[in-house]
Amino acid sequence: MKKPKNILSGIKNFFSKVHSKLPKIPPMKPETREKLDKVINFMNRFSIIFHVILACFLTFIIEFISRRDLRSTLTFMDAHTWAYLYNSLIIFVSLSIVYFFRRRALARVIISGLWLFLGIINGCILAQRVTPFGYTDLKMVTDLLTMQNTNYFTAGQALIAVIGVAAFIAFCIWLWAKGPKFQGRSNKLVVFLFVASCFIWVPLTTQAAQDKNIIASYFSNIAQGYENYGFVYGFSSSVVDRGMSKPDAYSKKKIESIEDSVKVADTSRSKEDMPNIVVVLLESFVDPTDINFLKTSSDPIPNFHELEANYSTGHMTVPVVGAGTANTEFEVLTGMGLQFFGTGEYPYKTILKETDCESIASDLSKLGYGTHVVHNNGGNFYSRANAFSMMGFDTFTSKELMNITEYTPLGSWPTDDILVDETIKSMDATPDQQDLVYTITVQGHGDYPTEKVIENPEITVSGAKDEATNNQWEYYINEIHEVDKFIGKLKDALAQRDEKTILVLWGDHLPTLGLEESDMATGDIFKTKYVTWNNFGLEKQDADLTSYQLLAHLTDQLDIHEGTMFRFHQSQQDVATDSKDYIQNFELLQYDILYGKRYCYNGDKDPYPASDLVMGIDETSIDRTWLASDGKLMIYGQHFTPWSKVFINGTKVPTTYVSGNYLKIKTDKLDDSDVLVVNQMGSSNTIFRSSNEYVYHIPADPSEETPATDTPQNETDIEDQDALMNNMDKNEVVNDIQEGTEEPVKQYPPATAKE
Template identity: 65%
Template sequence: MKLTDKIPVPHMTPDKKKRMIDMFNRYSLLIHAVLSMALCFTIETISRHSAVKALTFVDKHTWAFAYNSFIIFASLAIVYLFRRRMCLRIFISGLWLFLGTVNGCILSNRVTPFGYTDLKCLSDLLSMQNTNYFSAGEATLVVFVVAAFLAFCIFLFIKGPKFQGERRKFLTPVMVAACFLMLPVTTQAAQNSNIIASYFANIAQGYENYGFVYGFSTSVVDRGMSKPKDYSRETIETAQKKSKQTATQNADDPNIIVVLLESFIDPTEVDYLNFSEDPIPNFRELTQNYSTGYLTVPVVGAGTANTEFEVLTGMSMQYFGTGEYPYKTILKQTDCESIASDLSRIGYGTHVVHNNGGNFYSRANAFSMMGFDSFTSKEMMNIQEYTPLGSWPTDNILINETMKALDSTENQSDLVYTITVQGHGDYPTEKILDNPEIRVSGAPTEEANYQWEYYTNMIHEVDKFIKNLTTELEKRDENTIVVFFGDHLPSLNLEESNMASESIFKTKYATWNNFGLAKKDADLCAYELLAKTTNDLNIHEGTIFTYEQNALDQGTTGSENYLDGLNNLQYDLLYGDRYAYNGEDAYPASDLVMGVEDTAIANIFPSANEGYLIVGGKNFTRWSRVYINGEKVPSAFISSSRLRIKADALSDQDTVVVSQMGSSNTVFRSTPEYTYHDPNAENTEAKMTEQ
């Protein structure tokens, strides 16, 4: 006897099925509303890693939750335009859940939530597999899940049910359009009622208070800069009249070294931590003897490129859309005045040195758009030392690379922008350092203590780098100033109440110089840092920097008029009519050169290993690749002067080139062509001649 003979299996009759379908159709709007709220709650649970925290959000921000649900409801309304409603309903719901899941995963590794501009950084993330961002296995799993979901949706589209009811060809589109037209109306109403905010000073806090759906949606629609209400030629002329009019007076312009210290803070300012000794004695000595202060930065836990953008351009990120990365958006198409282009006007050589990939954050393109002469990225460096986790290079290599940049120009002052990476997260929750130089205690959990111990010891090494760099610069017979600054707090769940500065948006900067520049402490915004530095040096160049220099002198930074002028100026330079330049392109992009040292092939000869050849030359790195007759062949890095290839890959009279390769097969720099002469071919030809 079959099991089904004993246990009755419910069977839906055609009439019962029809009644159920009729009920779903009749109450579909109500069902969509319930589905929207369920999706919104699920997304918040995933994003906050807790159903309890999601419930707290619903309780404390009920109207914000309702508004987020309405955004999902409006997107689901699209299904009414089609007969394959089930398929489309599942697809839209799955898309929202996917975005929420991505946000939840991202917030497991950084403080800044997922925004639209992160989609433009996918190429950066793909180039960083098997790092602390995500593993190759995780990437494979994501691809598999997405592919399976799309396959299921395609199956439903082909085999799934169709809506059989009457289609109201006029009423239905009007209803759907009404849902979308209500979005800007309800958005404005919610903003006016302080249910949601139009600008997030703290993106992470904004997502937490106003919900992921709204946060992500506003990052999609609110991109770039909005045109200021009072933008005009007259407004720009007024702002320029408020700029410092004094001409540059420094007859002996010093070298200017600007050093971004990745995730660098003073750990002793975290109220619950204890240390066996001062983790940053060298940085602290600089703060005691040279100009220093707190630096207000635009990001927390991630987003280095945005602090960098503010420092190099003098422009404020507060006027851009939510989660914006100008490097990945406007600087893809528009050149941008910066400290590099301003100092180039008075004869400076301008260089960037960074021990990470040249394409990360689209930096190679951005630095060209900002007018730099050269960019030495990791692809141009013979990196040998890595952090204990093996995730990032150590920073000591940057000292020699900075010296090379200074030496690359003769009888010329230089600007060198050096970007460190050793302090970068993620920080392990298990014990990695058996005998840490700095012992840490006081964190709320053992896992957190391991994280703080690892982080503290990494920036202790960075602190040694600071001392070693200034020591090397002291040996040079050149006037030099160095500006060190932290780009953002580490992603270690810090809150404002934990910080001595009472802000998670404040790091510190410190300076060093070897020519007796007076100590002038000041708390600054990141976009004012180099305006102050150049002002102290009597260098008065640039549209933005001279505007800020005047405000620094007058003590009007932060005033409404000052910020309005800054908003107008940066809109004019990036998106407007460039009234400040009389409509001209005054600061065109540079022909950026990757690295400051030539690579070259000297010879090709047999390897000690049979069946292989050695390509001999200079300045090879782990990112050097061999091309024979324009085709890449497998190669192995042996040393800075040797690469190994298979002997059968090369024939007499073949042309050989070695290229320094970035991610996405970008060729950063190449050797001149080398024509290979096979000695065996010559011997064979000689024997044939003799015969």
């Protein structure tokens, strides 16, 4: 290992070489140098005042970028003057670091540049979603990279970002080599004490500001919190305020007393009488009748309204608006609350990376349920594959395991129809078990175009403030109209099964369409709706709930009383959710499970371990291969998808997706006895599922067909498989793709959730 001294020497030599290669700047005239020295000396003498002005200026610019409007920026400064000055204080404190360096101009540029960079990112994010930029978003950079060439993150935007960052770095290098250096003498002890005192001011000032209600310690609405208290404070709090703080009352005795107070009977429903439970997240779903200004030519969601009229329903209070699907999902599946976490935190990206977590899946697994997730989006987004394993699910069928061919009119999201068959398939995979299936839709997801995209929409819309907004609403309404058709098809498919089943459908948050409280019939932008259906005569019991109460309420109706959090909520149904005891005990139990010593498990530290999550239901297989007329290798098999990639001896090769049964690769890297495997690939080169190993043999006579390992059904009379692919009837639908070609069906760039 190199010594630190040698490393520093190497860095110094590198920058010396850079310095030597920079263009020489002509020497200044004596009078110019004298004037510049006076300016530098003046700024050094009054640098603290200069930092105050710079901090206030940077805060103004950052707020202007975030709000994209001068008037609203000035309104913020006027209505929340002390919050504006507090944001400036945070930047001022960060600028005090420059006194540790002689190249103070460079340090100022770097610190100022970083703040502006964060502000620009926030502005760009707010242009596409409601939820502002927080620290947890930095943990989702890999998800961002998978969004290239989508409606949200184009290759052009990526190029601009790279050029901008490169230009800033180049300027910093030039400033390091050619910029001014502090020439005066500084007392290191005084500098240290000054900088340290600045950083000590922050927590003291923060506490005082919170006590005076200048800023809030918790944002129930993250977007509103940033709006009221500023980006700098909001982002900074998301950095330092993560996870859950240990409650003052936390102790073994207190947890035991809470457990003793949970007066809920044991599960009384017999195993044979337990129903299948199908839980469906409806992405960005809102009942149009809940929006005051909106008028539609006909009911866009008749299936939803039919369920609402005949089965248990109600409004559901969710923790996010416009984005943040995974956080509503977390509350529903675990019975835990986001209000106890840090600002803008996604537990999927933080605590569930480190520890397993009791959930509805692990609770029902103990009763013999098979537990499945179905989602027509990426398996790695929000780190879902990891999170669902930590929650104890058995299987997860993500888009990479689906043969998706239908997309929304913009081509940005798969339609939800495919989820009907995939949900039923998950239930069929465990014929001797009851099932919990959690299905996540995406068709209602934004962005929603301001121009007219659907020429002849089924539902016409009016009432929005202008034509562009009306176009957005019309697109959205027609997409959730399609989602409503999916609801009807899913209900009918479940009704055809000779099994007791209950279905619950719920919206995760309102769409990103600028809705305000005054626009909503509920007066609350944090309320969505849920509806249910069942085929065994369960009594209709309407109730308004929070998202963390939803499944506790549902299982209580089924006489299923399992799980620490769900039993707790079941025991508190007559208690106001904002009561002091409810909130305190809720927080204590949640802390005990996620961060504490798990006293609630009576000494068993891990009663709900992470599962060995299986991706998908269907087995991918290679059945046979042959050389096509163009010299490429045709691969016939089962359950291929647009995310199937062929590997030769463990190395991925370019793969053409033809259909659910056919893939195609070049043969230039293929030798006799090479081993072929088809892998279902997620983002970041994750292998979700693999086929059998197929040993390829070069045929002695290329015109002869390679012997099949398993003759494809309905092809026993066809001798020339190449002719089969070249001569398919173009009007015949096989595997739901365009036939008569060996080229892949047009595929839109795989979309990734912009959350």
